[in-house]
Amino acid sequence: MVPRTLFGAEHEEFRKSLRRFFAEEVMPHHERWEEQQHVDRAIWNRAGDLGFLCLTIPEEYGGMGADRLYSTVLMEEQTHAGASGVGFSVHSDIIANYIYNFGNETQKQHWLPKMASGEAIGAVAMTEPGTGSDLQSIKTRAVKDGSDYIINGSKIFITNGYLSDIVVVVARTGDSGEGSKDLSLILVEAGTPGFTKGKPLKKVGMKGQDTCELFFENVRVPQSNLLGPKEGMGFIMLMKELAWERLIIAILSIAGAQAALDMTLEYTRNRKVFGKPVASFQNSRFKLAEMKAEIGIGQVFVDRCIELQLKNKLAPDAAAAAKYWTSDLLCKVVDECVQLHGGYGYMLEYPIARAYIDSRASKIYGGTNEIMKELIARTL
CATH class of the missing domain: 1.10.540.10 (Acyl-CoA dehydrogenase/oxidase, N-terminal domain)
Structure with a gap:
């Protein structure tokens, strides 16, 4: 490679x-x-x-x-x-x-x-119940009251939310009710009256990572907690960071695919079926070869995106392509690797089984892969 x-x-x-x-x-x-x-x-x-x-x-x-x-x-x-x-x-x-x-x-x-x-510990509170990847439909509001904001709303699927000490909250500071022009980012500290956290959500995978709901009921914070020079800059600030955030998912995904292949190579070389290593059968060799080739191709693209990011030249559509393609590949590779492990691949004591349930979220968080395709399609 x-x-x-x-x-x-x-x-x-x-x-x-x-x-x-x-x-x-x-x-x-x-x-x-x-x-x-x-x-x-x-x-x-x-x-x-x-x-x-x-x-x-x-x-x-x-x-x-x-x-x-x-x-x-x-x-x-x-x-x-x-x-x-x-x-x-x-x-x-x-x-x-x-x-x-x-x-x-x-x-x-x-x-x-x-x-x-x-x-x-930091968290960012974007996603809300019912809005999913659609940031422009955010309902959480921050209303001025003297020198403060009063925040009301709720967020869901917040990584690091349960342990968080400081949360960057995406809230609506204008009167439009929808769209992007009046979204702002506001810092809210844990322990602020009215700010509460739900228990960690029971997820299919990634069970060790705390993910919870956050609730804001008449949460009063000073207007000096606003991020940026003025209100209504939230969506612009989010967009400036989203390419890197999606590249992060691509980096994690391609690394996850390589890790799954590595553990499967070791397993199939040592595990014998009908007196021969699993890796010696032609079907196994071809599956392993396909995965090695596809991971290698994906790694080259991700590395090129990293090079562009280091120069602040990574285009949003390239980041979206990297995120969607590598997360799809991760799920495909892990599924193939589970199959090559046989019954043991379904046992949680084996790392490949944990990878199987952990990897599925990669096609959802950071914007679903369907949203990624829509972003790419807009550039056609």
């Missing part, structure tokens, strides 16, 4: 540190986290101590000041380990970016060091 050329020696050293961290400090606890439906808060503090959070945030705000290749390495190693419970990427590469890119100096100085240390 085509060799990867993105990473230098420093990235590979970072990769080794991450691999040890996930193997020794995350995965031994993962089954317990899945049972309680959220990770222990201590793992966030530990990740912060090791410098694994907010990698791209400048050092003056507690981050590493690194490029997004370091974020890519973290996502790949997390995926290869099977650590679906920790929501580091949402926290570090999405929420921290909103605050750094659009927040004022007070907001940045207050929140980013806490996020980098793991003291404060």
